[in-house]
Amino acid sequence: MIKLLIVDDSSIMRRTIEKNLGHFNLDIVGTASTGVEALDIVRQKKPDIITLDITMPEMDGITCLENIMKIHPKAKVMIITALSDKLTGLQALDKGARGFLYKPVNAQSLTKAFDKLLKRTMPQ
């Protein structure tokens, strides 16, 4: 089973992502509201896929992504952010993100992006 970690400072967003990805065969190993919390879960649970917000208190998503790549370089990170400028997207991809999705996200856009990520990074 694919292990998933959801990182977003919004509890509503975390639950929205969880709900909309429910039909994939996933083991949600944790949810985190800050980058610091996320790194703890990454160390302990080594998730296969991580959805990661960027605008968060304490540690922004880009810094968190850099740390995730040091701790667990095999993790496939999909950024889900409201920051819809090109530079942020390029920066995230440069730091190791494997997918990128702009908020607002609905069930269709999440499913499509997740499906694409799975096909690209975890071929059957």
Next chain:
Amino acid sequence: MIERRKEEFEATCKLFIDSVSNYFKVLTEINSEMGIPYLKDATEIKLKDYTGMIGISGNRKGFVYISAGKEMFEDLINIFIGIEEPSNADILDMAGEISNVVAGNVRANLGANFMISVPIVFKGRPEELKFPKDVSIYVIPLKWKIHEAFVVVGLE
């Protein structure tokens, strides 16, 4: 010069209007109606029950907030995660998330130097809430379903 600044400010407000419209359309498939924006003084700013506010820094300075009645946020939460009676924390979270998405999406046009803070959320009108006096403030009325709200943009 003043005319140019005014045009720039109105163009930025238009970006926020488009961003709000897109939010409701994409997530609820129900269009929102945006009213005619009007200028307000910092001392007479309107707030509804719950507010999510974003600080703006970088190449522009100011704030944007979305303020609405409890029922609008409850309705959105019900659509997103199916909870009919969300907690106070959920409603504040919803107010913060909508303001975050609306402000963040504006960066598609204004670029990464249009920097936004994490959301500041509050219920009612906190006593310590002070708006800067040197900003122009536009109030944009918003209606989604039966709910009325305000999008307020304040920029230097």
